Amino acid sequence: MIRRGLASAFWALSRWTPHVRPLPAEGAGLLIGAPHTSNWDFVLMLAITWKAGVSAKFLGKDSLFRGPFAPVFRALGGIPVDRANPHGLVRDLVARVAAGEQFYLVVTPEGTRAKTQFWKSGFYHIAQETGLPVTLGFVDRASMTTGLGPTIRLTGDKPADMDLIRAFYADKHGVRPELAGEPRLRDERRR
Numbered sequence: 001m002i003r004r005g006l007a008s009a010f011w012a013l014s015r016w017t018p019h020v021r022p023l024p025a026e027g028a029g030l031l032i033g034a035p036h037t038s039n040w041d042f043v044l045m046l047a048i049t050w051k052a053g054v055s056a057k058f059l060g061k062d063s064l065f066r067g068p069f070a071p072v073f074r075a076l077g078g079i080p081v082d083r084a085n086p087h088g089l090v091r092d093l094v095a096r097v098a099a100g101e102q103f104y105l106v107v108t109p110e111g112t113r114a115k116t117q118f119w120k121s122g123f124y125h126i127a128q129e130t131g132l133p134v135t136l137g138f139v140d141r142a143s144m145t146t147g148l149g150p151t152i153r154l155t156g157d158k159p160a161d162m163d164l165i166r167a168f169y170a171d172k173h174g175v176r177p178e179l180a181g182e183p184r185l186r187d188e189r190r191r
Contacts, residue, residue, distance in 0.1 A: 007050035016044060019147030020052050021135075028102040029133040030123055031056060031148065032165075034183065036108035037174030041139050044146045045106055046076065048137065052148060058106040059089070079105075090122050090129075097130040106137070115179045118186040124161075127154045136165065140172045158188045 011018050023029065033045045042058075049056040055077060062080040064073050081089055093105065105126070109119035127134050136149040149168055154161045166183050174180045 003050040003055075004053060007047045010047045011051065014047075015144055017143075017145045018048055018051055019145055019149075020048060021148050021150065023052060023054060023104070023135060023148065024133045024151050026102075026133075028097070029104055029135055029151065030127055031104050031106045031135045031137045032123060033106050033108045033137045033139075034110065034169055035139060035172060035174030035177075035180035036110045037139075037176040037179040040175050041108070044139055045137055048147055049104065049106065054104050056104040056106050059108070077103075090125050093126050094129045097132065104135075109183070110181060116181045118184055119181075121185045121187060124154060124158070124185065128156060136168050138169065138172045139174050141175050141177060142171075142173045158185060162188050 031045070031049070033041055035041075045058075046056075057077040057079055059081050060073060060078045062082050064070070065078065065080040079089075079093075096103075107123040107126075109121075109123050110116050123134065126132065133151045133153050135151040137147065138149055139146045152161070152164060162183060162185060169183050172180075
């Protein structure tokens with residue numbers, strides 16, 4: 001209730017317009033946050049999840065979870081990522097879902113706010129191994145809109161799945177458009 005109130009106040013004062021489609025009925029899934037080009041992306045996606053009435057978890061670099069703000073990031077649903085050993089994270093998240101834990105996980109597949117050639121494939125592996133749906137969250141500075149787009153189920157056909165994702169993000173421009181990269185996985189076979 002408090003989070004929805006804070007989100008309502010944020011959207012009333014913000015120049016951004018939120019667009020939120022209903023989330024899957026099962027109450028769990030992955031929420032992609034893209035393009036990820038600014039720290040504002042975090043604020044916007046947090047406000048979107050609160051508006052949608054879901055308590056989401058998010059992945060953040062482990063340095064955010066040290067120091068005075070660590071309790072705040074944990075309270076907001078943060079899960080630290082050890083960038084030197086990211087493979088254990090996917091196994092941990094899959095195990096949590098297998099144990100029956102339900103949550104929405106916000107993932108920024110670009111992995112950084114800097115321009116990258118490839119997205120990190122962890123979201124794809126998590127979705128495939130858990131069967132969780134993937135909701136395409138977005139930030140579009142051109143239209144000053146942000147929100148949750150369509151929800152898809154990944155098929156295991158990476159090129160086809162990523163073509164669908166690329167089509168959705170083709171007209172989305174991040175807060176800093178020059179830092180956005182095309183949604184492409186390193187291990188995606190080219191057609």
